Amino acid sequence: MAHVNLLASLPKLKRNIEKRAAAKDPKVIAEAKKFDELYWDGPREYGYGGYHYDGRWRSVARDIIAHLSLMPGVRVLDIGCGKGFLVKDLMLECPGLEVFGLDISRYAIMKAPEAAIGRLHMGTADNLPFPDKSFDCVLSINTLHNLPRERVITALKEIERVSKGKSFVQVDAYHTVEQKALFESWVLTALFHDYPQGWYDVFKSAGYTGDWDWTVVE
Ligand SMILES: C[S@@+](CC[C@H](N)C(=O)[O-])C[C@H]1O[C@@H](n2cnc3c(N)ncnc32)[C@H](O)[C@@H]1O
Numbered sequence: 001m002a003h004v005n006l007l008a009s010l011p012k013l014k015r016n017i018e019k020r021a022a023a024k025d026p027k028v029i030a031e032a033k034k035f036d037e038l039y040w041d042g043p044r045e046y047g048y049g050g051y052h053y054d055g056r057w058r059s060v061a062r063d064i065i066a067h068l069s070l071m072p073g074v075r076v077l078d079i080g081c082g083k084g085f086l087v088k089d090l091m092l093e094c095p096g097l098e099v100f101g102l103d104i105s106r107y108a109i110m111k112a113p114e115a116a117i118g119r120l121h122m123g124t125a126d127n128l129p130f131p132d133k134s135f136d137c138v139l140s141i142n143t144l145h146n147l148p149r150e151r152v153i154t155a156l157k158e159i160e161r162v163s164k165g166k167s168f169v170q171v172d173a174y175h176t177v178e179q180k181a182l183f184e185s186w187v188l189t190a191l192f193h194d195y196p197q198g199w200y201d202v203f204k205s206a207g208y209t210g211d212w213d214w215t216v217v218e
Helices: 017-023 026-032 037-041 058-067 085-093 106-110 149-162 177-186 196-206
Strands: 075-079 098-103 120-122 135-141 163-172 211-215
Touching: 026 037, 037 106, 058 085, 075 085, 075 149, 085 098, 098 106, 106 120, 135 149, 149 163, 149 196, 196 211
Parallel strands: 075 098, 075 135, 098 120, 135 163, 163 211
Antiparallel strands: none
16 A cells, blocks of 8 residues: 555646635535536536546646556556546557546436447446446545545455456545634535544545545645
C-alpha cells in the first residue's frame, strides 16, 4: 500500500467556496445527488457546471500507467468513471490497454466519448457486476466518498474482490479543522469524509491493500 499523488498534473479547480456555500440549499443538494444532467451540465452550484472532454486526464493517465506499470492487454476498471474521459485517455496513452468503467449515472454513461462507448457499465461501487479477479487494476477517483461509511467499506471489499492486486482510490479528506470547515461548506454529494486516520480505519476494516490519495479542498 502506498500514498501516492497520481492527480498532480490535473489543473487546479477554481472553487468559489463562498458562492457554493450561499447556493447550497437542500433542493440543490438533492438534485446533485442524482448525478444526473444538472450535476454534470447544469449551473455550477449543482456540480461540474458543464463537463466536456478536453484531454485534461491524459497526463494523469500517463502517471497512472507509469506508477501501476500498466501495459497492453492489461484489464483496468475505473469505478465512478463518469463520462469515461479517463477510460478514453488511458487507452490513448497506452494503446492495447483494456479499460472499462462503471458508474451510477446513466446520464454520464450516455455522454461517453466514442472510444469509451460499450466499455462503461451502469452500477454501484458496492455491488460490482463482475466476477472475482476480473481486472488487473482497479481505480476509483473521487467517488467512494459518495457512499455512507458502511457502504464505502463494502465498496473497498468489492475492489479487493474484482482486482488481481493493483488498485488506487482517491477520496475526500482534510488534515486540519480549518480544512474540514472549508470542505463542509463546499461539499455537495459526499456522505463519508474524514481525516486520514478515519480513512485508514476504513481501509483496515475492508482489508484494502491498494494505493490511495486524498482530495483536500484548499
Ligand atoms: C466527482 S465525480 C468523479 C468522476 C471521475 N472519477 C472524476 O474524477 O472526474 C463522482 C462520480 O461518482 C459517481 N458515483 C456516485 N455514486 C456512485 C456509486 N454508488 N457507484 C458508482 N459511481 C458512483 C458519480 O456518478 C460521478 O461520476
